[in-house]
Amino acid sequence: MDWKTLEALLSGVNKYSTVFGRIWLSVVFVFRVMVFVVAAERVWIDDQKDFDCNTRQPGCANACYDHFFPVSHTRIWALQLIFITCPSFMVVMHVAYREERERKYRITHGENARLYDNTGQKHGGLWWTYLLNLFFKTAIEVAFLYLLHLIYNNFDLPRRVICDLWPCPNQVDCYIGxxxxxxxxxxxxxxxxxxxxxxxxxxxFYLIAIRVLKISHRGSLHASSKKRCSEPDWDVCQTPAADYQKGNEADFTTEDKKTSIF
Incomplete structure (x- = not known):
């Protein structure tokens, strides 16, 4: 597996992430990918050869090893690392889709026309894509931890296991390397x-909290605008309305006003 290619692809996600996303990416590559590639994979490289049973019955050691190690730890971790990084590509593809729309919009309306203030800004559809990406990654992590727990009995590796499977002649002791x-x-x-x-x-929670704060802030600006616009003097109404419009423009891109789905 080419981990460098995976790292290069995910580096594009990093610039669209929050501070928690950047920490997550650092933990994945430093404490998981590097440890897996440099050390953990080599520990299991001769796993079946080091699995020793106190019998020389042909096929007994293989049957017992397959029973206690149906899937190698390293294979599970490799699949886990691949699956948890795949949802991040949804964000990259969504940003690429926005950039393509921006390019076509400028061709049609001129170079100075802008469809988005920032194609990587998490508003509208991109916010939902990023949130779904987090839910998918969390679900995959939990699923693989449960799978490992289910296969290896609370992540434990005993020194000795007792096996009585065919073709073993009787109950034999096998030792894990x-x-x-x-x-x-x-x-x-x-x-x-x-x-x-x-x-x-x-x-x-951070993304949801920021979104709720922005919505409540826009709501308070709107309420303030309505209250001040009830004054009989039209000039009094102009400033809050302008402030409200300015607040909206700070929170939404041009395209978000047109369509919030993308």
């Missing part, structure tokens, strides 16, 4: 995944 080292890496990767879940949840 380097169980302590594997247990340490397992807990580390699970902890890093838990940190990413917390960061995703914090970013979800």
């Amino acid at each position: 380097r169980p302590t080292e594997k247990r340490v890496f397992t807990y580390f990767m699970v902890g890093a995944s838990a940190v990413c879940i917390v960061l995703n949840v914090c970013e979800i």
